[in-house]
Amino acid sequence: MKGWIILALLCGALYYLYTETDKLDAPIAKTEEIVKKIENKVDSMTGTNIIKIDQKLAKARKDIIERLSAPELEEFNKFPLTPDAIADFKETYCGAKSPEHPVFSRDNRLYICDNL
Template identity: 45%
Template sequence: MKGWILLALIGGILYYLYTETDTLDEPVAEVQAIYQQAEDKLDSMTGTQLKRIDHKVDLLKTDIVDRLSAAEQQTLQVITQSQTKLDEFKQDYCGNGADKHSSFSKENQTYICDKLN
């Protein structure tokens, strides 16, 4: 019985840290980046062709690097890994009435969208 209570307390603490604070944002972003790299490596091993992303992305990364937090930089790295992900980001988060991205501040999201268009 003590084990279940301890497990519930640990789960509650993790849930609180994940939903109410930004303590776990960087570790979660790191895990997502590692997972995405593994998925991309698997895709490349199975014969998926990679498309070259235009130079706007490279200029964006060097231009905005000092404005972004570590979690935002990792999210930008994940988004810019493939043209498909970049197109999905533009479609979902750029333009009038677009949703706010969970990782980027509104100002940084607007700046990224302006540079990509």
């Protein structure tokens, strides 16, 4: 029981130093810097990059491809599905008074705008 009381007092003191004073800010910053360096070294040693695949975007692309005609499909494959390219397409062709796309039909253009 005596050990638990001592441990609780040490935890309380550490919590007080962390929340109420700035005495632990420098050691915490150094520790975070060291951890970041270690993560960078491990990443460089393995040579792998984590690429997050947006499953929603992949499903939308599949649904759009099934709907398009051959010329529309060729034009859609030229279109990169990056967030910037999607935003540009929506800004240009998805508004109420937007111009017609030279390749996509009106219905397919609206379908692309709704699903991207």
